[in-house]
Amino acid sequence: MFKTGSKLFLGLSGFAAFNLVAYVIFVERLAIGGVALSLVFAALTGLAAIVLLINEGDNERQPRDAALIGASLWPLTTVVGIVLLILGLIVAQIYFILGIVVVLAALAEWLVQAWSESASDDPAHNESARQRLLHPIEFPVIATLGLGVVIFSFSRIMLAISKSAGAVSFIVAASLVLLIGALFALRPALKPALVSGICVIGAVGIVAGGIAGAGIGLRSDLAEAAEEGHYLHRECGVEKSKYFDKKAMKNLSLRSNAAAIVELRDGKLSAIMVGFNTPQQLITASRANPVTFIFRNFDPTERRLVASLGNAMAGAPAAESDGEEADHAGKNETCTQLIPKGAEQALTIKYNKPTIAQTEPFTLTVPGVAGQSIEVLVP
């Protein structure tokens, strides 16, 4: 009647019951804790009843054959993964993701290993069964990781050295690869040790270069461009920065938040908004909540979108933006960069005061395109 399994669950149920009583008496007759402990007790009692009913956990009757089970690295790897996972929750998301990958990979390997070990009585056959199943996955994954490291290292080198040195080193590296490849092809009799030696030296060289490159950092013009707000740079006057990327629209997530897409097409400015079937000349934007406008230029000349931020009666700006607010020609406004035909850029603005508080309406305009203005109404 009482086997190991049922004894375990009966013991646990007793322990839960004891806790429940102690909690209610000594801690608090509070809903959540008491209900939770009652549920734990109920669940354990239920399990004990099932185990009793089906006579599970009768280990004398079904001895386990332990002889075939070899040593395994996977339990350890799984634990390392779990530690990474927990660490990631506290420290940084990247460890969390890494943890998930390690845990899943280790569990998969562990599962297959455990399965293969009980596949037959012949360890050699078992090992080959495992390999047949896992090598087609393991090899491509390892190769991809290796390639990734090489490519990443190479990119660090290219970002650190000057543009022309980059071109030269790329040509040299490519020629070396070609030469050595040709050598291998022409001399099939070369010793395997030599071949792999050459490959390892090449890989180590690139990785070492990559580490050095990462240490040096970005070359100066790239660093400067980043500092100038390479991607989300805003200026209303003459462009001062030299390096910014006019076509970049870094914040992909902004696309899903667009209150409106403002298009300049055939000299006309209009707003496209989800839910409205025709282009609009009026945008209603909610108050005190950042709204994003995406500006698309279809005009052959470089254009920018200018958003007037209004003038609250108290004189303070009525809106905030993600860019530099410019007091440009006496106006309180913010702008996208000048962007060429086909490019797009986002502008995020928070209108804190309603339209009725403005002496002039909030507008979106494009300098040089006369008579086209979109009004932003803030209730």
Next chain:
Amino acid sequence: MKVRRLTSRYLGPRSLAASGSLLLLASCATNAPQDTWQPKGPNAKMIDDLQQPVFAVAGIIGIIVAACVGFAIWRYKDRGQPIPEQTHGKPALEVSLTVIPALILAVVGVFTFRAIFDLARTDDTQLVINVTGQQWWWEYDYPVQNEWGITQPIISSGQLVLPIGTKVLLRETSRDVIHSYWIPALNGKRDAVPGRVHTLRLQADAPGIYAGQCTEFCGLSHANMRMEAVALSDADFAKWVANQQAAYQAPAEGTLAKEGESVFLNQCVRCHQVSGLKRADGSLAIAAPDENVWSGAAPNLTKLMTRNTFAGAMFNLLRDACRDDVWRAESAAFGEKYLGGVDESCLNVNDLRAWLRNAPEVKPMYANPALLTDTNGKYRGMPNLGLSESDIDKLVAYLLTLK
């Protein structure tokens, strides 16, 4: 209705039994405004048409599986019999047990995908309403849409008013944390996420009130963040729109309401906008919720008494009898009753006064000035303003004019 704390009175063994029987009772309630099985519009109907057959099929399969498991447990339990012959696999059985569920799922999948895509359509929209969630109430603003007579933005809270038989598109977002908009009778739920605009189709077949609830845990008063969709006939909706845009009428000089207006200017205007309200010097009173409230917004009270609820639809503005009168009205009579708004005889004066006396006591909110270090001194919710009873008298008189 008063908010009571969960105390030991509610607990003990009785609570378990009670929640069990409640669950049982809830399954056969007739007056359940948030019942997901009672669609009242085409979008919800589409979901219902999917869930009914799936539920039936899944239920039958569930019963069969449970019966098989029970039979196997009982029939083959360990009675000390010898271990039976061990066979490995039975391909025909295994393949059919894989293929049949796969087929069922494939069929369900086809219809599910179709419904998902139909529910995601935005190109057939007839009316757009912006919906913004914040702790712990919903704001609605109606963008200018001349075809509906909306020539200036309308802003409201708590009750979403929409015309029947119209494909309404909500553009949802949030000012603080993630909320979720759900009117079970009209459609599924859709998260309102800060920094994103999500769309949700709504369409109601008949005039009436459809209740809902924020369904993404959003902090202290999540459970009190409710909403109602009010569907009106086209003609009634037009009347509602016209009234929402009507100019502000200041109370007559010398009335209690006029005194209330000046209390409002002193105490309330720093958070609440009443469009058209002027200060004593003739300048427009512009609220600054962005400077006082963490989410940056407080309900616009311009037309407070045209709504039936307040504070995230947690409280009724109408006394119970008047509210029942509106809720239970026949479709044809509903619009007129709803558009009547709230007058003095119907005002739920107790809850409104309690709110003005000490809001955080009746709705849990982070409004203790001593504890606002995380939010730079800004409130989440409405604080206790320490008003005197006579100020409250004046304010109630004033608020009654906002319709």
